[in-house]
Amino acid sequence: MSDTSDEYPSWYPVPEEDVSPEPQQRAIIDSDAYPMRVLAGAGTGKTFTMVRKIEYLIDEEDVSPDRILALTFTNNAADSMREKLNAKLGAAGYDIDAYTYHSICNEILTDYAYEAGIDPDFEVANDAEKYAIVLDVLDDIEYRAVKPNVYGSDGYASGAASKLLNFIGSMKRSGITPDDIDAFLGPADHVYELADLSERVGAIASDHLGGRSVSSVLDSLPDARADLVAERDALGTDGLGASVRDFLDRLVDLCDSLEAAFEAHEAGDRELPENAYKLPKYLLGGYASGAPTGIPDDLDLELTDHLDSFLSDCLTARDLTAGYAAYERELDERNVIDFDGLVVEAAALMESPVGEEIADRWDYVFCDEFQDTDRLQFDLVTSLVTDDNLFVVGDDDQAIYEWRGAHVANITDELDREFAALTDEPLEENFRSRQPILDLANEAITKLDHRERHKTLERVDEPAYDGDTVATIELPDEDDADGAVQIRTVVQNLLSGAAAALDESYDPGDIALLVRKNAHATPVIEEFEEAGIPYQVAGDLATESIGVGTVTAYLKALARPEDEVSWNRVLLMRYRICDADLRSLNAGDEPLVDTLRETPLDEFEEPDRVAEARNHVTELLDIRDSASLSHLYRELKAVTNVEWYLSEQERRDLAQLEDVIEQSGDSAVQPPLTSEFVDSLEHYDSLFDESGATPTSQPDVADDAVNVMTIHKSKGLDFPVVLVPQVTADEWAPSSRTYDALETGLSDGPEAAFAEDFVERDARETRRVFHVGSTRAEDILVLQGGREEAAADETHPMVEAVDDVLPSRIPWQPERGHLPIWTDVQACLPDEAVDWSDTLASETVGDIGGTVRHDGDELSVEVARDRLLNLATASVDGHLTTDGERSTLQVESLTGPSAPYPSISHSYTSLTAYEECPRSHYLEYVVNAVPDYRRSSRDDGDGVSQRDIGVLFHDTAEQAANQSIRDRDAWNEICERLASQRRAEDALPAAKACIDRYFELALSDYEIVDAEREFELDLDGHELVGYIDAVYRLPDGELLVIDYKATERYRNLQEDKQLPIYLLACRDLYDEPVSRAGYAYVGDIGPNVETRSFDESELRAIEDDIVTKMDRISNSSFGEYRGGEHCQWCRHNQLPCAPPSLRSD
Secondary structure, eight states, X not given: OOSOGGGSOTTSOOOOOOXXXXXXXHHHHHOOOSSEEEXXXXXXXXXXXXXXXXXXXXXXXXXXXXXXXXXXXXHHHHXXXXXXXXXXXXXXXXXXXXXXXXXXXXXXXXXXXXXXXXXXXXXXXXXXXXXXXHHHTXXXXXXXXSOXXXXXXXXXXXXXXXXXXXXXXXXXXXXXXXXXXXHHHOOHHHHHHHTTHHHHHHHHHHHHSOOSSHHHHHHHHHHXXXXXXXXXXXXXXXXXXXXXXXXXXXXXXXXXXXXHHHHHHHTTSOOOOTTGGGHHHHHTTOOTTSSOXXXXXXXXXXXXXXXXXXXXXXXXXXXXXXXXXXXXXXXXXXXXXXXXXXXXXXXXXXXXXXXXXXXXXXXXXXXXXXXXXXXXXXXXXXXXXXXXXXXXXXXXXXXXXXXXXXXXXXXXXXXXXXXXXXXXXXXXXXXXXXXXXXXXXXXXXXXXXXXXXXXXXXXXXXXXXXXXXXXXXXXXXXXXXXXXXXXXXXXHHHHHOOSTTOSSOOOGGGEEEXXXXXXXXXXXXXXXXXXXXXXXXXXXXXXXXXXXXXXXXXXXXXXXXXXXXXXXXXXXXTTOOOHHHHHHHHHSSSOHHHHHHHSOGGGSSSHHHHHHHHHHHHHHHHHHTTSOHHHHHHHHHXXXXXXXXXXXXXXXXXXXXXXXXXXXXXXXXXXXXXXXXXXXXXXXXXXXXXXXXXXXXXXXXXXXXXXXXXXXXXXXXXXXXXXXXXXXXXTTOOOOOTTHHHHHHHHHOXXXXXXXXXXXXXXXXXXXXXXXXXXXXXXXXXXXXXOOTTXXXXXXXXXXXHHHHSOTTOOOXXXXXXXXXXXXXXXXXXXXXXXXXXXXXXXXOSOTTOOEEETTEEEOHHHHHHHHHHHHHHHHHTOOOOOSSOOOOEESOSSSSOOOXXXXXXXXHHHHHHHHOHXXXXXXXXXXXXXXXXXXXXTTTOSOOHHXXXXXXXXXXXXXXXXXXXXXXXXXXXXXXXXXXXTOGGGHHHHHHHHHHHTXXXXXXXXXXXXXXXXXXXXXXXXXXXXXXXXXXXXXXOEXXXXXXXXXXXXXXXXXXXXXXXXXXXXXHOXXXXXXXXXXXXXXXXXXXXXXXXXXXXXXXXXXXXXXXXXXXXXXXXXXXXXXXXXXXXXXXXXXXXXXXXXXX
């Protein structure tokens, strides 16, 4: 299409100038070959290519957008795909079905609920509901191998609840049902009969293979083999028996191989190392105390350990399967489906007669990140494909989710088997990382065994850069063993940018600390805290924050008043009770809480603090038994103002806690706070960190802080600078995981249980994790690690002998658990790599932290901080004096060169706030200031707010519109369900009255085109965002924008600016003009609808006015304010600008 704007209506979204695809991308976009697999390396623009290929189908092949299905893993990716297509194709871009793998299942099951045999009103269980159900069904577990405690002896989520939740997740992601497990394992007695088989094999080895020479052991090998054959032949040929039979058959092959090797040695045809005669007994588990003298400890090849581990998993599974079945029944009774269940149900539906009808909805299926799909998702995708019109993109070198069920073979061997005419196209031209980084990544990934496809990443159009690109840091031998100080020093130098090794300085948001384990982040975060380096912990780093721990402690103390440890934490962290008063409270024989409530205040050094704590504690204990858990928690927050004391990070962490609290209980009436709930709450984070509910969801990324996250969570992101700490063999050691062999035996057949070394599989994944972490870096990659001490220069002769002797059917190899990752990194370093150990990791260069001047002195940040704290302390104590003219601290920058002013996202609400008071707007929408501290009273928040009523009605209307529901009773059912879920029953009568008024309007009979439609406007460089409540099509075909109002006053349509903003947004959203808008009043002043049309001149004038206002906002500051009636609602009315009557004493 031409770039001439005259070809478009004024409201049509004209795309920006195209970015031309590179040759590899163009070949894929223009190809008519299907099915197609694109193996796309990191940073090669795979999503860009996929989007352009979809555009090609629509523009060049005349494929209707709604005949294309695009699948990816995250909502962010799906939304981004729609936005890119919308920018290119206009409103048609939104007609493409872009879903996550789970959301398409939800959509299919909603549309075909009857055919799937499920209730169409089903809901999707969140993590809190799953955990609550697991706790409810614990009594169904057959406690033989599993201990009945909810938590393990370590005090964390390692007991029955965690075991059951993880077991269910592992099985469901592979499509394994409780019936499948029952059939495989058989009765519990049968499993227990096999439980000591590894000991019996060890006894066979001990009885027959204890000779002291090769010849004597050779004579005994046939007897040992015969006993193993007898054990094997006594086993069944199905299920568990078949798996164990296969294992013993492998040991029989081992005996044959050992016999052949020993015979060759005796005949002089083969050399064996000293002590080789001990190998058969060792390999078969005959030594009770592990490897004997002459066998290296790290050989790690007592083969019976694998059988023992497998049978232990089977015993645990035998217990947990009853709990799994009870969990599934409970889901059915509550009419909820968990995330894994969505895929299970949808895949089963696709195998039914209606499957072909569902697949016929789309002509083309596009899949992103295909290497991360599990077995069920693979089956689902292939069942949705018609006429082989499948396009998948992914990278087997970035397959890092096998540990939770992803099947990397899906993008390689499985696709090959499913589609005979598969076309392969590569993407190897990288647009992200500098070439030295890619050279390291290319070389390191070649050490990956069994690599199915080979790619070499090459940078395209690399910009000029004068600085180090790949840097290493050797971990210190002692003191700072975790290297946290080194990482902190490097970050300080990056922020300064003064070192000659750096091309420029970097802002905190340019830097990412990517860790292999959560524990690697903790010491670095502590150093960041100490140094004042801003950071944001993202994704699945579930380190408990102090603030959230204090809230949890408060709940524990209220649930168990005798818990003095929790009371002391609350008194210290929330009320800042001084040491002397804490000692007084803990000194007597009476319970601490009684002493707090009864001791005369004049006996304390700081009676005001103690009085505040006493009043709050008394108030909360008085309502504890009568209030629901949610109500008590809301009172806790309101009475104590605890949120005021939390950091922004801690407030984010608190959201998960609040979700658990809101979902607690399985009835309409929520129970009160109990000790059992607090016990479960204490370990909730670690429990779901293990279960990995959403492994591919991307975290929010900070622009103004160092981003700290696991490498897994960084997938799909990139940063100018990436630091990876503690890259050592010990910290990156591979391991097998619970149920690996059992799950494989259930999925691929009994004989597959012992066909693969799962530790070696994890080693391959570990190398891919390193590849992902490395390729997140754009300019600089910093790797910190260390070699193993006393590394052997030569392979132990016993290792070489075992390598030669083991038959091909034995998958386990010597030293399988050792991954020399740092040694490999050193071997793969490009010529441009440098060592920062003694430079940027050991000392700072330049002025770190900026410049601070006060009273004529130029101060370091540390000295300035101390001076500021001294001044603040003197001010609080009333001892601050002034000498001469007043002076202020002048700070140029605390983190090096100043960063650009953060962009502001505007909305109608924020613009209205600016009109009322620029200072309030500045605090709320520019700097996101914490609300002022205010003492709360019991009367705060009483009654039902108009906002709660409005939100409940709006959400009901949105859900009804999305489900095409136009029946009043069905609306009321949705409203009741939402009120129950949110514990908002107080707002229910008024919300249902709003529904009644809505159905008195003619509007309720019109077609709803859109509901709660999100928009984003670019007005002269400013971003304006919002949601349109609803868009209706009138009987004459005209579109009408409606905003619902449950308020008690009318809006002036002539002066209104909210509706014109919506009409401006409609230009980008719809392929037809929209000029009429209005309000539907469903509150007490309704029912009524008022609308009007806006012509182009009015819209242009309002647009100019809005742009002018946003320009003013760009230059606004804290200094501007306007007082007035609105101050009473301001969250910052404790500032001097507010009337004195509003400020607390």
